[in-house]
Amino acid sequence: EVQLLESGGGLVQPGGSLRLSCAASGFTFSSYAMSWVRQAPGKGLEWVSAISGSGGGTYYADSVKGRFTISRDNSKNTLYLQVNSLRAEDTAVYYCAKATNSWELLNAFDYWGQGTLVTVSS
Amino acid sequence: DIVMTQSPDSLAVSLGERATINCKSSQSVLYSSNNKNYLAWYQQKPGQPPKLLIYWASTRESGVPDRFSGSGSGTDFTLTISNLQAEDVAVYYCQQYYSTPFTFGPGTKVDIK
Numbered sequence: 001e002v003q004l005l006e007s008g009g010g011l012v013q014p015g016g017s018l019r020l021s022c023a024a025s026g027f028t029f030s031s032y033a034m035s036w037v038r039q040a041p042g043k044g045l046e047w048v049s050a051i052s053g054s055g056g057g058t059y060y061a062d063s064v065k066g067r068f069t070i071s072r073d074n075s076k077n078t079l080y081l082q083v084n085s086l087r088a089e090d091t092a093v094y095y096c097a098k099a100t101n102s103w104e105l106l107n108a109f110d111y112w113g114q115g116t117l118v119t120v121s122s
Numbered sequence: 123d124i125v126m127t128q129s130p131d132s133l134a135v136s137l138g139e140r141a142t143i144n145c146k147s148s149q150s151v152l153y154s155s156n157n158k159n160y161l162a163w164y165q166q167k168p169g170q171p172p173k174l175l176i177y178w179a180s181t182r183e184s185g186v187p188d189r190f191s192g193s194g195s196g197t198d199f200t201l202t203i204s205n206l207q208a209e210d211v212a213v214y215y216c217q218q219y220y221s222t223p224f225t226f227g228p229g230t231k232v233d234i235k
Contacts, residue, residue: 035224037172044215044226044227044228044229045164045166045172045215045217045226045229046226047217047222047223047224047225047226050222050224059222059223060223061223062123062223095171095172100174100177105222106160106219106220106221107177107219108162108174108177108178108217108219109162109164109172109174110174110177110183112171112172112173113171114171115171
């Protein structure tokens with residue numbers, strides 16, 4: 001059974017940093033691109049970043065480029081999102097999501113974690 | 123960036139009736155090389171993560187009831203929920219994965235009339 005479990009969220013002051021993690025199980029992690037998608041309270045879904053299965057390709061939304069860094073450790077089956085220079089508008093639930101098909105970035109997301117809440121406030 | 127729009131913003135449908143949600147992309151999401159539309163539909167219930175319903179615009183995800191169907195090509199797409207059930211109350215999002223940044227529509231809320 002595929003499972004994705006996010007952690008690392010919390011309350012942080014503007015300008016602060018966090019590292020979000022997503023522990024994956026139930027599939028061959030290194031074969032699948034992964035993404036982070038966020039959802040501000042009461043709002044819609046916003047794709048944040050993606051990474052290829054090997055980790056060699058990374059992609060970002062303009063709203064986070066230069067502040068967020070996606071990475072993965074395939075030996076630990078874990079996806080990460082380093083979030084720096086946080087702003088109030090980064091407050092959201094952050095979900096990790098798995099690509100539907102192996103070896104392809106351009107895929108829908110067939111499994112999602114339960115999310116981790118990041119709150120940016122002084 | 124590809125902008126996704128949805129209509130209506132919300133709709134209320136009687137149990138057993140049909141709900142139709144439209145999604146439009148600002149540019150085609152059809153790859154001519156494989157004739158696939160890079161368009162997905164998700165369902166999200168309160169307090170839950172999104173759930174994949176449809177991908178490649180019309181392929182139903184495993185385990186999704188066949189009352190959910192997707193259609194369309196190029197820039198115009200439709201999600202149809204036939205024989206609406208109480209458990210279908212949710213917000214529905216379309217998403218393009220033709221190119222990064224992947225983008226979602228604003229969502230359509232479906233309620234029971």
